[in-house]
Amino acid sequence: MINFASRAYDRRWRIDPIVRSLLDTDFYKLLMLQLIHRHFAAVPVTFSLINRTWTVRLADMVERRELEAQLDHVRTLQLGRQERIWLAGNTFYGTEGIFRPDFLAWLSALRLPEYEIEVVDGQYELTFSGPWAEVMLWEVYAITIVNTLRNRAGLARMSELELDVLYSRAKAKLWGKLDRLADAGITGIADFSTRRRADFLYQEWALLAAADHLGDGFLGTSNVALAMKLGLEAIGTNAHELPMVLSTLAETEAELRASQYRVLELWQQTYDGRLKVFLPDTFGTTQFLSGAPDWVADWTGLRVDSKDPFEAGEEAIDWWASRGRDPRSKLVLFSDGLDVGDILALDKAFRGRCRLGFGWGTLFGNDFRGCHPRGADDLAPISLVCKVTRANGRPAIKLSDNLAKPTGPAAEVARYRAIFGGAGLGHRDVVV
Structure with a gap:
């Protein structure tokens, strides 16, 4: 078994990649991507990183050069031969051949597009724009990278x-x-x-x-x-x-x-x-x-x-x-x-x-609450998301059942609520 303490303490690497494969993502992203590739590949979209735990000032904790190095590393990744063979030949949910050959050929050639990054009031404004099929995989990688870098900053203060x-x-x-x-x-x-x-x-x-x-x-x-x-x-x-x-x-x-x-x-x-x-x-x-x-x-x-x-x-x-x-x-x-x-x-x-x-x-x-030997809480999980915020030249809206979790401009959220109604909505505290 790996020695986590030695691994976290050893900082000799020029870069310790957080994401090492395009398959280091959620399975539903690939399922959705195949549908998008077939029907909506060219729809222009923008994804934006959103820290709902806004009291945690990520830009004060995570160095910009480290963040950019990790994001740039993801842009070098491509689907490997063995990964493609596994996706093509494996049985998922009891079904063989879920992923079509034309989709896998396209995915094998994909390189993720560029990103934009700014710092505003202690938070990173990280955005990914382009054709939907080319951009959408950034969501999980972006959250994973920023979240892990924040964790690493806390670990670096420990013996x-x-x-x-x-x-x-x-x-x-x-x-x-x-x-x-x-x-x-x-x-x-x-x-x-x-x-x-x-x-x-x-x-x-x-x-x-x-x-x-x-x-x-x-x-x-x-x-x-x-x-x-x-x-x-x-x-x-x-x-x-x-x-x-x-x-x-x-x-x-x-x-x-x-x-x-x-x-x-x-x-x-x-x-x-x-x-x-x-x-x-x-x-x-x-x-x-x-x-x-x-x-x-x-x-x-x-x-x-x-x-x-x-x-x-x-x-x-x-x-x-x-x-x-x-x-x-x-x-x-x-x-x-x-x-x-x-x-x-x-x-x-x-x-x-x-x-x-x-x-x-x-x-x-990621539950390290109460585990810090000096009682610190800087490893407590935060609510970090990366949502599609624009599509087809319009704001992309999520109302949610939770009144604490809508995304989008207030005027558009109000318009959507007028159309869909407010039945069954309520307020729940957002933990993660």
């Missing part, structure tokens, strides 16, 4: 012995969480921690620990590179990015409301079976379910993100029942800021009433 204590406590803490899940017989756990992980080596250790301790209760990881390396299932479907961009292509209010379902039409033309899991909260879950075509109820399940998970689970079960489907056959995948206590409580509330899945993210792969 090697302090680092040894830190990592010992963090590993014991995670093992204790896994103990609780194993004792309760929890199944359906998946790692969603890539973008806000502590670093790539710790994420790998956490995966090995979860697979060892939870056995069949651990489904796999969203991280494609680690799924390939460790022989795990790659987990993921789709995200808010698709309806956010498609909404900017709408010319009328009717087309705008319908854009969230147009995403699903295109998805089921591209993928089938277990990959048919929809994310309803981009413009509000309640309005989405109310207006959804009946065929949406035949999909495998839905992913809960920004809504109170207990409310969202009950709403989903009631909706399937109202559409004449048996909720016990449907998957509810919980995924927003989960920790072990949330997972245990949700399992107790919904086991036997539906099929359960848990996307365990930041607090699986």
Whole structure:
């Protein structure tokens, strides 16, 4: 096993790459990219880094030259031959040949485009602009790089012995969480921690620990590179990015409301079976379910993100029942800021009433709270995102079920709310 303390303390490298492969990303990014490449490759978009924990002044902690070096390194990466063979020949979600040969040929030649960087009031304004298919992979790499550099800045202030204590406590803490899940017989756990992980080596250790301790209760990881390396299932479907961009292509209010379902039409033309899991909260879950075509109820399940998970689970079960489907056959995948206590409580509330899945993210792969030997909190996770902010020459909007999490200019957010309504929206504190 790797000595984390020595590895963190040893700073001899000219550059210690944070992202070492284009596959060091979430699986759903590749699934979405294939759809985008086929239908919307040239749509102009801009992604922007957003630090929702604005009291943490990232530009004061992370040196600009280090950030630029890491970003520039990602621009040198290309899909390797073995990686392409694995994507082409592996079985994902029980299906062979998910990725088309023409897409893989295009992906093999892709080099990520340039970026723009500015510092404003202690924060990095980092933007990525260009054709949608060429830009969208920057999202996960940007978050991962900035988050890891912030962590490294905190580690650099510690001695090697302090680092040894830190990592010992963090590993014991995670093992204790896994103990609780194993004792309760929890199944359906998946790692969603890539973008806000502590670093790539710790994420790998956490995966090995979860697979060892939870056995069949651990489904796999969203991280494609680690799924390939460790022989795990790659987990993921789709995200808010698709309806956010498609909404900017709408010319009328009717087309705008319908854009969230147009995403699903295109998805089921591209993928089938277990990959048919929809994310309803981009413009509000309640309005989405109310207006959804009946065929949406035949999909495998839905992913809960920004809504109170207990409310969202009950709403989903009631909706399937109202559409004449048996909720016990449907998957509810919980995924927003989960920790072990949330997972245990949700399992107790919904086991036997539906099929359960848990996307365990930041607090699986980056929970060093209370582990610092001197009691510092500068390694506590922050809420860092990289969202599409413009598309097709227009602001890209996410309303969210959580009134604390909308993105976009205030006037456009208000316009979207007037169109989609505010049913079911509420306020929840943003943890990560």
